[in-house]
Amino acid sequence: MSEGRIDLVLPSDADPLVVQDRPAAPAPPPLDVILSGKELTAVRALGAVDLDGLLRIAPRRYVVPGPLARIADITAGEEISAVVTVRDVRDRPMRARRGSLLLVTVEDSSGPLTLTFFLARGHLVEYHRRFLRPGVRILVSGTAGEHRGEPQIVHPDYVVLDDGPTIDEAMRPVPVYPLRGKTTQKTMRAAFATALEHADVLTPVVPETVLRSQGLPPLAEALRLLHAPREEADAQRGLAHLRFEEAFVLQAIFAQRRAADDLTPAPALTAAGPLQIRLRERLPFTLTAGQEQVTEQIAERIARDRPTSVLLEGDVGSGKTVLALLAMLRAVDSGHQAALLAPTEVLAEQHHRTITELLGELGRAGRLDGVPEATSVRLLTGSQRTADRRRTLLDVVSGEAGLVIGTHALLTEGVEFSSLGLVVIDEQHRFGVDHRRALRRRGADGSSPHVIVMTATPIPRSAALAIVGDLDVLTLTEMPARRAGTESFLVPERLPAWEDRMWRRVAEEVRTGRQAFVVCPRIIDGEAADGAGQGAGGAGGEGAGGQTEGADPPRGVEQTLERLAADPRLAGLRLGMLHGRMSTEDKQEAMRAMSGGELDVLVATTVIEVGVDVPNASAMVICDAERFGISQLHQLRGRVGRGEHPGIVFLATTAPPESEAAEHLRAIAATRDGFELARLDLERRGVGDLVGTRQSGLHATLRHLDMLADTDVVDAARQQAARVVEHDPDLDAHPGLARAVADRLRDADPDVERT
CATH class of the missing domain: 3.40.50.300 (P-loop containing nucleotide triphosphate hydrolases)
Incomplete structure (x- = not known):
């Protein structure tokens, strides 16, 4: 067998592997060799450190020129494009504000059209005059309008056709990239165009036969479709490759872990009793x-x-x-x-x-x-x-x-x-x-x-x-019939009557022999979210929830307990508290007293979020509910209604009733299904770090894959990755995949176990 890289290929029609001998591809050039200093700064700001990473950054969107039309056929409000010739260029100072008005008259065989630019700075006038000279042929695109009965486009996009792109090339979608700092789209597009010239030297991550089985283009073609599409469908085909690639790398990691487990003995737990x-x-x-x-x-x-x-x-x-x-x-x-x-x-x-x-x-x-x-x-x-x-x-x-x-x-x-x-x-x-x-x-x-x-x-x-x-x-999927369940209600505390009825309802529950929880986002009023009271799980702990814009400072357990003790509506009730800074003995005593019926109301942080079982508890007030996540609220309200008595949960908030936070809480209150709420939470917060230790933040983990929308992609990647790893557990014959797996694990957590 000759020297070079050996690729292990999974044929589409059979399981046995075919080993193909291929010459080693040249290494991708470093970014600082192929890009200018300005371009390098621009792409580094996006987090790109090499050619692989750069070309996998997808455009945020595309500017797609409207359909070609004759000027005489233009209707106001339409997105159109037209091939026209510049006839006249005039500028004058604007009357009502600083800057200049640039008026460019263009025409085609059917009539004239005015292009209008409102330009705040003088150099912009000179910039446009440099390209828009009488006699120059351009492709102009924008939203058609009307001024004094004549057709007009305000701030159009245009491309000079003379000695430039063809009409077909000018009508292609134009990528719009994310920008950082003072970088311009022109600089960023130039950087990606240069990088794209070297796409052929990148090592593919997904084996060629797997791509063929999924009807996906090879890596280099996919990147060209993504960054230089001829039409919108091309960009989607390019993105489909990256979407599958992302799922494939994750599933390869999981397949390796399963393969490692299969090589390890475990005790067979077979006894059925006693x-x-x-x-x-x-x-x-x-x-x-x-x-x-x-x-x-x-x-x-x-x-x-x-x-x-x-x-x-x-x-x-x-x-x-x-x-x-x-x-x-x-x-x-x-x-x-x-x-x-x-x-x-x-x-x-x-x-x-x-x-x-x-x-x-x-x-x-x-x-x-x-x-x-x-x-x-x-x-x-x-x-x-x-x-x-x-x-x-x-x-x-x-x-x-x-x-x-x-x-x-x-x-x-x-x-x-x-x-x-x-x-x-x-x-x-x-x-x-x-x-x-x-x-x-x-x-x-x-x-x-x-x-x-x-x-x-x-x-x-x-x-x-x-x-x-x-x-x-x-x-x-079933709920035991012995559970009475709960009802949830949003309580806007800015409405005094609602707030008053909430506390009186809690008192009514307790005076019928039942118990209640009051949950606060902090231990001390106004304490920062990253205070010492934060429990395990970060956002899921006692420091949960951030500062909601326009809302009052977050309430704490200690001051809330004092306020409730002085509240005549709760007079005579036995109150206690529980939070993470209490000693082990005090925490145990608080829970023992609550479980034993010696407390009527327990004021607590989210330390009661999971596992706490007090069947006699039938009421809960969650203060500053807008500061908690969807899953957290659902977990908390699961602490009541666990016995024969139905539970009632009040999501108390100082957020304005018309605010987005209040609408969000109404949706939670109206939904009892934990699976549906979890789907909402997944959409809102992301799925977390899929292979490391972080448990939130979708965009830190995935760029292209949507776990809810791309279920077919995930299933296909799971099956294909399992086949590849079954034949090549260490991925020796798949260097691109091996590198992607190593990079993914390293990005997730430098200490995460490699298998």
Whole structure:
């Protein structure tokens, strides 16, 4: 075989690979070699560091000349183009404002047309006069108008045809690029035109046969269609290549991760009892048909001898925790341990309390009130007392603790498991991929535990395949009949009657024997969003929400508690508070008092966002609701209406009733479906960093692919990437794809695990 690059090609009609011998292509020239200094500054401002990156920046839009028309046929208001000759050019000072009025009379065989320019600076007059000289032939485009009964175009676009482009070339769409600083479109277009001359030396990312199977043009042709289209459809064909390429790189990363998992042993969790059977007997309810189906699907997957990665998604209150507990008990029944990772101490403690109560005597191994087959449930958090932490670590490493529940503390080096068979991660959006895969290394004897990640922020399945493509998505779509559910209402606090009725309604709920939550975006009034109170997950934590323009300063828990204590409408009610700066003991006591019915109203930050279960809570007021995200509001309102009493949620806002923020809140209040809200959230905030740790910001991750609109593209890329990686796991024969994968991972997070 001769020297040069070897491309591994997947033929379209068969699976066996054909190895083709091709000469190595020349390296793309550096940008500072081919571009002028001004052009280089312009493209660097867009973030382009090399030719690959530059040519993958798509125009924001295209200026498309209107259809060719004769001047005599022009109708006011139409977008038109006309081939005309300059007859006369005149300018004079404007009467009402500074600057000059430039009037250019042009004509074709059917009659005259006036081109009018309002120019604030004198040099602009000279600029246009340089091109618009009597006798010059031009193509003029713009919106036709009328002045004193004569046709006119104000500030038209024009191209000089004499010794220049042909009419066909001048009628092509003109790209409009994003600009930074004082860069002009002329400079940016010149930079892209120069770069485009070198498109043929770029190394393709997507294999040629894959492109053919999708009906997509090769890379160099796609870039020419994108930056120099003959018609609008060309630009769309060029963009389709980049859209598929983006999906293909992501899916190649996920396929590599799945391939790596397939080479790693995992404990086969096959036992069907006894703990699982005993728990079902203890449950005060019967699983729904949908829950039973998902339970069987999980059991089938974790029974394999290779590590399974499952995303269990379902709306707030759909019963994910019980299904996860059944899976964890399957691990214990099979002779292994299971760990549950929660994003906050409050949620970890809530899970520990809930699971301990659900298990009863099944979780009291070694105690007189435990059953012979019982296991032990241990809690591990960063703020535990040293003695408690040491005892928990010993039980974990010895295997005495079958179930371990904790926060990020489970990821620290000092935590060693005897035989970890299953990891459950609650609220996947609070953890990055590296967190999830770090737990993969906690298995014994080189094995890797199975992983289930749960989220109550559901997303459409097609988007999930792209966002978490290395996970097998299982969805709970039913809601248990035992849940009463909630109703939500927008309360404009600038209307005193509405605000008054809200608090009186909360008092009514409490005085009938029920409880209420009041949620604030801050710990202290007016505190900055990035204050010390910010919880895990950044925007999802206690510092959530930014400053809304025109709104009052954000309210804090401490001052709100004082105001409510002095409010005669709530006289006699037992009030408490909960936020992230409180000590562990105080947080535990606040939650114990709320769960035990010793508090009527708990004023809290978003530490109660997930996992908190107080079935008697039926009312919630979310202060400054416009400062919270869609998913966050849905999570919060899921804390009420969890028992037999229906819940009522007030989205209180000081935003003006006609404002965009208020309209946004009305849409949320009117929608109960978490999947629909998640779709809205995905459109509004983006899908986050798909392969790294960041969990928001679509444009930081994707330039061309739309996860909601391009579902067919994602599905096709997933299938094709799986085939390529199956035959070439390390992408040795696909250098362009290998480089794109490495760049994508590096851009996501320099510390993210490479597989």
